Amino acid sequence: MRPVGSKYLLEEVLGRGATGTVWRARQREAAGAEAAVQGQPGETVAIKVLKEELASDPDIVMRFLRERSVLLRLTHPNIVRTRDLVVEGDLLALVMDLVEGPDLHRYLRENGPFTPVAAALLTAQVADALAASHADGVVHRDLKPANVLLADGDGQMHPKLTDFGIARLADSPGLTRTHEFVGTPAYVAPESAEGRPQTSAVDIYGAGILLYELVTGRPPFGGATALEVLHQHLSEEPRRPTTLPDPLWTVIERCLSKNPDQRPSAENLARALRVVASGVGVHAAPAQAEAALGVGALLAPDPAPAPVPDTGTGAPLGNAADATQVLAPGGGPGPYDPNAATSVLPSAGAGGNADPTQVLPHGGGPGGEADPTRAMPPVPDGPHPWENQLRAARDRNEQTQVQYLDPSQDPLRRRPHRRPSAPPPQQPYGQGQYGQDPYGQQGGYGGQAPAPYAPPQPAQPPRRRQEPQPQRYAPPPEPPAPRRESRGRNPNRMRIPGLGCLKGCLFTLLILVAAAWAVWELTPLQDWVAQGKSFWEAVGDWFTQVQDWVSQLGGSSDSGGGAGTQ
Numbered sequence: 001m002r003p004v005g006s007k008y009l010l011e012e013v014l015g016r017g018a019t020g021t022v023w024r025a026r027q028r029e030a031a032g033a034e035a036a037v038q039g040q041p042g043e044t045v046a047i048k049v050l051k052e053e054l055a056s057d058p059d060i061v062m063r064f065l066r067e068r069s070v071l072l073r074l075t076h077p078n079i080v081r082t083r084d085l086v087v088e089g090d091l092l093a094l095v096m097d098l099v100e101g102p103d104l105h106r107y108l109r110e111n112g113p114f115t116p117v118a119a120a121l122l123t124a125q126v127a128d129a130l131a132a133s134h135a136d137g138v139v140h141r142d143l144k145p146a147n148v149l150l151a152d153g154d155g156q157m158h159p160k161l162t163d164f165g166i167a168r169l170a171d172s173p174g175l176t177r178t179h180e181f182v183g184t185p186a187y188v189a190p191e192s193a194e195g196r197p198q199t200s201a202v203d204i205y206g207a208g209i210l211l212y213e214l215v216t217g218r219p220p221f222g223g224a225t226a227l228e229v230l231h232q233h234l235s236e237e238p239r240r241p242t243t244l245p246d247p248l249w250t251v252i253e254r255c256l257s258k259n260p261d262q263r264p265s266a267e268n269l270a271r272a273l274r275v276v277a278s279g280v281g282v283h284a285a286p287a288q289a290e291a292a293l294g295v296g297a298l299l300a301p302d303p304a305p306a307p308v309p310d311t312g313t314g315a316p317l318g319n320a321a322d323a324t325q326v327l328a329p330g331g332g333p334g335p336y337d338p339n340a341a342t343s344v345l346p347s348a349g350a351g352g353n354a355d356p357t358q359v360l361p362h363g364g365g366p367g368g369e370a371d372p373t374r375a376m377p378p379v380p381d382g383p384h385p386w387e388n389q390l391r392a393a394r395d396r397n398e399q400t401q402v403q404y405l406d407p408s409q410d411p412l413r414r415r416p417h418r419r420p421s422a423p424p425p426q427q428p429y430g431q432g433q434y435g436q437d438p439y440g441q442q443g444g445y446g447g448q449a450p451a452p453y454a455p456p457q458p459a460q461p462p463r464r465r466q467e468p469q470p471q472r473y474a475p476p477p478e479p480p481a482p483r484r485e486s487r488g489r490n491p492n493r494m495r496i497p498g499l500g501c502l503k504g505c506l507f508t509l510l511i512l513v514a515a516a517w518a519v520w521e522l523t524p525l526q527d528w529v530a531q532g533k534s535f536w537e538a539v540g541d542w543f544t545q546v547q548d549w550v551s552q553l554g555g556s557s558d559s560g561g562g563a564g565t566q
């Protein structure tokens with residue numbers, strides 16, 4: 001067991017991230033007055049011991065100490081409380097409340113996507129945490145499922161947001177100067193990816209991605225390389241899962257607005273998500289369903305987002321998802337592994353020779369010598385290589401001519417097998433699965449299919465109130481394809497020539513006989529013609545007469561012939 005300061009003993013590793021290792025630890029004695037929570041001897045805590053590279057960077061140590069008061073005062077039921085910060089020699093550690101329970105990334109991986117109601121309620125609590133921190137001027141910038149711990153209590157799981165301090169450490173002047181980023185493309189907001197100024201709106205974007213991932217099992221943007229993913233954040237719209245309730249999609253779309261000024265505040269997001277959760281469930285009353293459909297009205301753009309200081313010129317990619325990303329120096333995109341852990345994105349530093357294996361600046365400039373300029377404030381030195389790479393990628397995209405193509409002229413669309421299959425009919429909201437487990441998991445690991453929705457409530461959900469929706473390109477409707485007439489083929493493939501005709505003749509004969517019988521029996525005809533004989537007797541007589549007549553004809557012709565020859 002290793003001591004941390006004089007107050008804590010590390011017992012067992014709980015997990016490792018890109019910025020450090022988290023330990024289960026025990027308190028030896030009550031912490032000093034500077035700690036937010038003094039604690040009791042024997043109490044169990046979690047301690048994140050930051051990597052040596054961080055701990056040995058004077059900038060980071062300074063920032064760590066400067067942020068102490070901010071981190072220690074951040075208290076909220078949905079935020080993992082930081083109890084103490086320890087700086088000792090080369091050791092930098094955050095003492096936190098120990099959360100017994102998995103993180104959301106692991107939970108999602110093991111249990112599959114959530115129902116819309118459960119996802120909305122869980123994200124609402126994350127938004128509560130963001131609202132509290134934003135009100136305090138703290139922007140997380142590293143929102144991702146791995147940073148949401150699920151505390152187990154009363155058979156329910158309470159999401160708790162953690163790692164608040166880490167993104168702030170990444171703001172270290174040392175980091176910005178050497179152009180190294182801690183972050184993961186899957187959760188990065190477009191403005192962060194472009195190195196534009198960041199505000200609390202980056203957390204709202206992260207919450208939108210998290211919500212999308214909760215209901216589908218994966219974040220909306222993926223790709224073979226980190227650059228590809230970042231590019232999608234900048235220019236692609238997320239694909240809507242077909243069975244997602246309209247109100248939930250409205251929330252996701254607003255959070256994922258490319259323009260940060262269009263995103264709602266965390267407080268409004270939390271409120272909107274609760275309205276959605278109560279309006280799309282199976283037990284929703286008509287008024288609740290109506291309110292959910294009008295959720296867009298609650299998602300007005302945040303008029304005063306909290307600014308993130310010192311961002312805007314090659315700012316760190318503060319948002320990280322669940323993928324460790326290393327971009328090769330010189331801008332070449334490294335391999336993108338969306339299932340790895342948190343990200344460190346070194347890029348070409350001065351001279352373009354950043355070490356892609358280096359997690360964070362170590363000791364100073366290349367070569368490891370201490371950098372004498374380190375204590376100085378960051379100097380913005382032109383656009384960050386990331387910006388250049390992304391702009392170049394975007395320019396390439398813009399050069400691609402996108403022309404309107406008449407769908408009837410589109411050879412692919414005309415091929416029936418290429419026509420996209422008609423989307424399944426949108427089912428009414430309300431999934432009765434919430435409550436199956438604490439968070440209404442849908443089951444099926446990583447399943448892309450969102451939860452099937454229960455049949456409508458007795459009352460039909462009222463019509464959607466018209467919301468000003470962002471304009472999206474909608475291709476002109478295709479002319480309906482002519483219906484193919486069924487050829488009505490007999491499944492019996494053997495064909496007998498003339499069989500159809502013969503059947504027709506026999507059928508006609510049968511009808512004639514039946515008609516004749518009916519006329520004979522039902523009219524006085526039999527009395528007039530055959531002295532009351534029945535139909536069949538009369539027919540038999542006629543048949544005999546015809547037979548006699550034919551044989552007489554034959555006999556007379558024979559006798560005639562014989563006379564001639566005599």
Ligand SMILES: Nc1ncnc2c1ncn2[C@@H]1O[C@H](COP(=O)(O)OP(=O)(O)OP(=O)(O)O)[C@@H](O)[C@H]1O
Pocket residue numbers: 014015016017018019020021022046048080096097098099100102103146147149162163166320341342343
């Ligand atoms: N307060 C805590 N209580 C219990 N477990 C924790 C606590 N904080 C973190 N953990 C666990 O420790 C592990 C590592 O955490 P850490 O924050 O280092 O990982 P990460 O979020 O994947 O990486 P990063 O450093 O990039 O944020 C995670 O699996 C997490 O569940």
